[in-house]
Amino acid sequence: MRKTFCFIALLGGLSLPQSRAALPDGALPFIFDSHLYLQATLNDTVHASIIYDTGADFLYLDKDFLELNHLQEAFGRKGTARMGGAGNSDPQRVDIFIDPIKIRCGELDYQNKITPIIGLRDILGRYIDGLLGNTHLLQAPLMINFSESYMAPLAEPLPPDSLAGYHKLEARFEENRIDIKARLQIDSANVVEGWFRMDIGSGSTVSLTHETTSTLHLDPVPKAYFTTQAGGVGGGAEEVTIRAARFCMADTLENLVMDCSLNEKGALSFDRPYLGIIGNEIWSLYDIVLDPLHASVWVKRNQDKGTYSQSSTTHMAIVDRTDIGDGWIVNGLYKGGIAEQAGMEIGDTIIAINGRPVKEISWEEQRKGLGLKGTTRYTVRKANGKTVTYELFVQKPII
Missing domain, CATH: 2.30.42.10 (PDZ domain)
Known part of the structure; x- marks a missing residue:
């Protein structure tokens, strides 16, 4: 993590040194560990560690967080629903709370209509209690400042000097999701250009869908096959890891380690309105302003050198x-x-x-x-x- 902050109620009991710089009014400090971990309070009394996920809509809670804290019945009536995700399986039936849950995150207050209960800790580990998507956190322009580890809602219209030094990306906002135009060159024979989904719920670099992967000629490309039992909400996943010569979005990144999905089902399979997803190993290199009212994404390169060219040494x-x-x-x-x-x-x-x-x-x-x-x-x-x-x-x- 680049900089740390003093929390009143600390994530996982972790004690962090106080930041030297004061945060803007209304800022939401986060801990960055492949994902953006925020503090939230549910129904005025329950403290939770959540992540922001631009690939999601509203609040989701982890089943083990509820069980370990004896909260299975704390949020009212339950029902069931079917939902899918990035994993390689059909949509699965999950329990949901059907009574509204109040959410306070920083100075922002929301009310969740329904709340799915899913196995988030199986994917991300013990320090996550839930995740929060765009419906609540992206109602107005939002700054994600990786340099100082905070998020902050911005005034509308944006102050004239708030975007000084920023580069505007070609973007579209559709069905509560954000897509970005980018160009990926794996080698001279494999170039992919078009819409990629912004996924701040992903800790990876770039992950291509199976459909995009199937159009490439990867036989001569060095690769490593990876299988996981926790590829996302939808279950396991299969993919190949390769190196790409360059990835061009706001600027050009070279020697990128990336993934090509082999999933037959789920969000990285076929018939998707995007070529792949862009995760936080890319986004953390920039400070970001998301403006849903004008379908705009602005980025400014920060001082983080990143880990996008590194792959696993323990395999x-x-x-x-x-x-x-x-x-x-x-x-x-x-x-x-x-x-x-x-x-x-x-x-x-x-x-x-x-x-x-x-x-x-x-x-x-x-x-x-x-x-x-x-x-x-x-x-x-x-x-x-x-x-x-x-x-x-x-x-x-x-x-």
Whole structure:
């Protein structure tokens, strides 16, 4: 994280140093950890850590957050609904609260009409309680300032000097979503240009839909195959990770690590009004102004050098579930990577790294990165309850 702020009610009990700079009136400070973590209060009494997701509409709550805090019945009557997401499955039936829930986020007050209950922590880990979409947070112009880690509603019309130094992107706002014109060049034979969906609910760089992927000639392109059990609300996902020569939006990014979806269903499959999605490894490089009233997106490059050219060195994906167990769950693996070769399986629970229990590793340390290199010992509990130790030689990125 670039800069930290002092919170009254801290996310996950984490203590952060106070920022030197004062925030604008009405600002919503966030912690950036691939996603934008905000503080909210539900029905005046329940504190929750939520993320902003431009790929969503309203409030969604995590099922384990409700169960662990004995809140299953706290928000009134329940019903059911079907909903899909980025995962590779058909829309699934989920429980919903059908009584309105009041939401206070900073100085903004909303009322949610229906609230789905979904498995967010299975995807993002123990520090998320819910997510909030565009219906509430994007009613007026909104600044997302990655330089100082805050969001802030802006006056309408925008003050003349508020966009100094910003670049206006070609954008469209349709059905509560935001699309951006961009150009992706993988190599001389593979160029994709058109509309990409802005997805601040994604922690990735660029992810192409399966339909877009199927138009490319990727046989000679170095690639790594990835499978996860938590690709989104819709379940698991399959994709290939590759490098692209350049991505052009406001400016040009070179040597980009990106994903090509192989999903047959869900938001990254076929028949989508976009070529792919743009996630926070790209958006965090800019300070952003979203103006829904004029269908405008403005960006200004910040000082963050970014991680868009880096790929996994452990060749697996993990999620912290020490809220319900003893460790971190392996929820994704690269085919033929060092983790899979050592014997790691999706669903394994990592309980210690180099002899250190992962329960002792704070969220702040996780966000900074563990700096693992060379021979690394993972103590793992298998699905059958057996505990084993795997040694991985952490050195080369997967792609």
